[in-house]
Structure formats: C-alpha cells, structure tokens
Amino acid sequence: MTMMNAMQPWPIISDEAIAFIHGGPLAPQISGYVLFKDVPGGTEVYVEVTGLPDYKPGKNGEAPVGPHGFHIHENNCCEVGDAADPFLCAGGHWNPDGQPHGNHAGDFPPLFSNHGLSRMCFFTDRFKVKDVLGKSVIIHNNPDDFRTQPSGNSGKRLACGVIKPKFITCLE
Numbered sequence: 001m002t003m004m005n006a007m008q009p010w011p012i013i014s015d016e017a018i019a020f021i022h023g024g025p026l027a028p029q030i031s032g033y034v035l036f037k038d039v040p041g042g043t044e045v046y047v048e049v050t051g052l053p054d055y056k057p058g059k060n061g062e063a064p065v066g067p068h069g070f071h072i073h074e075n076n077c078c079e080v081g082d083a084a085d086p087f088l089c090a091g092g093h094w095n096p097d098g099q100p101h102g103n104h105a106g107d108f109p110p111l112f113s114n115h116g117l118s119r120m121c122f123f124t125d126r127f128k129v130k131d132v133l134g135k136s137v138i139i140h141n142n143p144d145d146f147r148t149q150p151s152g153n154s155g156k157r158l159a160c161g162v163i164k165p166k167f168i169t170c171l172e
C-alpha cells in the first residue's frame with residue numbers, strides 16, 4: 001500500500017529501507033548496504049559490506065583497527081567534509097529516547113572484517129523502519145567500547161550511507 005504523508009520527507013511509506021554504504025577518504029574501498037525490514041515487534045537489520053580494513057591490534061595506547069563501531073547517526077547527510085575527519089555532517093548518534101551510549105536506539109553490534117567482508121543480520125525492537133528514514137549509518141575505524149560517552153570511542157568515520165525507502169520510483 002502507498003500513501004502520501006505531508007509530515008514525512010518521503011512521499012511513500014515503505015516497510016523496508018536501505019542505506020548504500022560508501023567509503024570515505026580514509027577507506028575508499030568500502031562498499032555495501034544495510035537493509036532494514038519491519039518484522040513483528042521490531043526490525044531486522046541486514047548488513048553486507050566489503051573492503052573493510054584488516055584488523056590491527058592497538059599499540060602504544062592507540063585503539064585497535066576493528067572490529068568496527070557501527071551506528072545510526074542522526075542526520076540525513078553523508079557529505080565527506082574534512083577529508084582527515086570525514087562525515088561529520090552525519091551528526092551524533094541517533095538517540096530518540098535520551099539513553100546513554102551503549103543503549104542508543106541505533107547502537108549496533110560491531111562489524112568484524114573477514115578479509116574485508118562483513119555480513120551480519122540482527123533484530124532490534126528499538127525502532128521501526130519509518131523511524132530511521134533520513135538518518136544515516138556510519139562505520140567507524142575502531143571498536144565501540146559501549147561505555148565511553150557519547151559515542152563509544154570508536155574513532156573516525158570510515159563509511160557512511162543515508163537510510164532511504166527501499167523501492168524504485170520513477171521520480172528517483
């Protein structure tokens with residue numbers, strides 16, 4: 001079923017959404033997508049990305065590279081901006097119910113690189129697809145410690161994708 005809704009930035013309501021993930025200047029080889037699908041009681045999230053960096057252990061007080069922090073951020077923006085610190089326009093973590101980091105609605109399990117490939121599917125009851133349209137998904141360089149506020153100390157932003165309804169219309 002399709003319908004118009006003047007309060008939504010999108011003309012048609014869908015129960016599926018997709019974010020196409022593109023690597024920024026720190027990891028231009030990253031490519032993939034995140035799918036969101038309404039299911040009873042919540043949403044299933046499926047992610048498939050390639051081109052992730054290989055794991056590097058932390059040395060001399062530096063954080064390890066990977067597993068990669070993975071979150072929904074609050075803004076509809078994946079412009080690179082500062083090439084040394086990309087994707088700042090995506091904003092902070094999407095946090096609609098004012099929770100501490102570690103319990104943000106868009107705090108996701110980290111991505112593990114299997115020679116660059118990560119594939120993962122999980123369920124969340126924290127949102128439905130309509131709630132995350134126009135937000136963004138970010139993959140970070142470092143692991144999320146799920147403690148440090150406000151974003152888990154997961155480091156720079158390697159890749160970004162804006163969450164859009166999943167279908168093709170003649171207007172796109």
Ligand SMILES: [Cu+2]
Pocket residue numbers: 069070071072073093138140151154
């Ligand atoms: Cu993040």
